[in-house]
Amino acid sequence: ETGVTQSPTHLIKTRGQQVTLRCSSQSGHNTVSWYQQALGQGPQFIFQYYREEENGRGNFPPRFSGRQVPTYSAELNVNALELDDSALYLCASSESVSGGEETQYFGPGTRLLVL
């Protein structure tokens, strides 16, 4: 058990809708990263938050947004859902020292299906 939790576990949406996924990070961790994992693929980095500020972003469009709120909570928002957004969304938390970070520990993920 990593202490990282995500909700909901499963979600079904239709194209064009908006969705918010939630993550509760491990106690003491100040960095949250989000990854998208399509079926049969490795996880792809979406973005990272450090002390409530976006710390870096992968190759994802602006309709993917997020926030980190005290204490140890984070959200991933996706607007205007597309069919290709169907994937497992993974949250990872880590303890960052001076802006760097150590090992990322993952939650169980949210499986999103867009119809």
Place this chain on the structure above:
Amino acid sequence: AQKVTQAQTEISVVEKEDVTLDCVYETRDTTYYLFWYKQPPSGELVFLIRRNSFDEQNEISGRYSWNFQKSTSSFNFTITASQVVDSAVYFCALTRLPGLGGAQKLVFGQGTRLTINP
């Protein structure tokens, strides 16, 4: 750009056999971290090991061992005397060291699906 390649898409062995999962990486950084994660059917990525590029010592943890060779940019993972519970998808990943600027994103390989048959 960083890249991780796991050429073995699927491996199937009989219980108690030894199995090695290959990982080859590319990076322009001189210092970096390498990781192995296990993903069981439940979906959660379970951390197995982190290796600093400074440290080329091989590591053994129970039935698991890791062979890091910087000269060939490889970080292979061996399971000795495999068990059915080892069945999962295994991912190799790479990230920059702290302090080099920017987010420390994990760059994952495509994964190797390991099936251990009784």
